[in-house]
Amino acid sequence: MSQTIKLGRAAAPAPRVVHEAETHRQHIRLRLPVDIYFDGEKHAAADWSVAGFSVDGVRKPRRLGDTFNVRLSFPLETYSFSLDTQAEVRFFDAATGRMGCRFPRLSHGDLSLLRFMVDAYISGEVVNAGDLLEVVQRDSFVAPRKPPPVPVPATLGGRVARTARRVTAGVALGLVGLGLAGYVGYAVYQRTFVVTYAGTVSSPDVQLVRAPKAGVFHSANLRVQQDVTPQTVIATIEGADGIDTSVASTCDCFVGAAPIPEGSVVSRGEVVAMLVPRGGEAVASVRLPIESARNVEAGDRASIETFDGTPIRWGSVRRVERHAPIESSSLTPLSASFAVVTIVPDAPLPIANVGEPVDVRIHTARLTAFGLGVAPREAVAAPVHSASLQTSAR
Incomplete structure (x- = not known):
């Protein structure tokens, strides 16, 4: 059917x-x-x-x-x-x-x-x-595809805002790039042209008081920074014969350091006190390994930072003294040699700061290194006393 x-x-x-x-x-x-x-x-x-x-x-x-x-x-x-x-x-x-x-x-x-x-x-x-x-x-059909949206012409304000955003983004990227380049350049400069070490404040006018004979040291109980006048007794030396010999000041100074403890046995010529004239010159002294001092020359600029809260001072290298061991030979290692760098500050250092530690950064970048023909300032001749204190690398 x-x-x-x-x-x-x-x-x-x-x-x-x-x-x-x-x-x-x-x-x-x-x-x-x-x-x-x-x-x-x-x-x-x-x-x-x-x-x-x-x-x-x-x-x-x-x-x-x-x-x-x-x-x-x-x-x-x-x-x-x-x-x-x-x-x-x-x-x-x-x-x-x-x-x-x-x-x-x-x-x-x-x-x-x-x-x-x-x-x-x-x-x-x-x-x-x-x-x-x-x-x-059943429904076997799908909805037709929607036509793409018709682009709306941008107004003057929209174009200005879009241009401003692009310019701002470009400027921001440029500043970031400049900052990064500056940071890298600064790091390269610090590593290549800056020698950083710890030093001390010293003075070329320092007078070292030495023991006139061997014996037992007896201090006159003078304090550091205490003023002394000529003929002021600083200490006495008790000799083996039982006779006391006085050690007196020869200048209008103050006591910079008294390195000998009371009752110590001293030999003849040993330093028992350091006297600093009130009107003397204060400089910064740095002891460097000979390798670090290879590029340091007189006239190089340096910054001096003290630890008393005063602003950083700038100065110039006056003298670079390179030293080698007395019994040096071809077999003596290079690390045994050292150099003492003297830096004169542009603004005077207080003479009372003699003996205090400082942080020194020596800038060795010179125009002559780039072939521009500008020579550094000449070293200033000055007497050098053997009163510098040893310093350690940072």
Whole structure:
């Protein structure tokens, strides 16, 4: 017994068919049995597709663009189903009665059914009623792609703001680059052209008081920084014969250091006190390894930092004295040699600071190193006393 499933045309508005294939100019045309009913007559489709159909033997003349109702009937093995829709005339040949039409108002369900039937015919699949109902119920379409947004022309204010942002970003990047280059350049300069060591404040006018003979040292209880006048007794030396010999000051000075403890045994000529004239000159003295002093010359600029909270002073190298061991030979290591650098500050150092530690940075970069022909300042000749204190490297 043959069954007929009739599917009417959906009342929903015609969907928009979105073609996603690379070539979507036309659909595949099939020569499969489909009966088409219109004007009370039955016509066998010459060929058909999901977009339309063509038939032969149409007796009623049709004009291009005419729209009329049609019913598509698909005969299957044990049943058939029909689909009601509309057709629009695309061409009509009155001599042969051949007419081609398209489907202008197919719903989503209609399109799904037609595509399902095309696939089933091509693959030879057996179509049953349950498959048709499932195809009608499901949604096989996706929303069409939205067109890209239309660019809005920028206003004058927007262009100015965009330009300002670009300029600001460029300036910021430039400042970061300059800062990085400056930091790297400063680090290279410090490592290459700056000699940093700890030193002491000394004076070329210092007077060293020495023991006139060997014996036991007895201090006169003078304090450091205490003023003394000529003939002031600084200490006494008790000799082996039991006779005390006085050691007196020879200048209007103050006591810079008293390195000998009370009751110590001293030899003749040993330093028992250091006296500093009140009007003397204070300089910075630094003892350097000979390798570090290789590039230091008289006239080099140097900074002097004291530890009493006063601002950093600048000065110039006055003298570089290089020393070697007394019994030096070709086998004596170079590390045994040293140099004593004397630095004269631009602003005077307090003479009372003699003996205090300082931090010295000597800048050895000179224009002559770059071939510009500018020589450093000449060294100032001055007597050098052997009263400098030993310093250690930082």
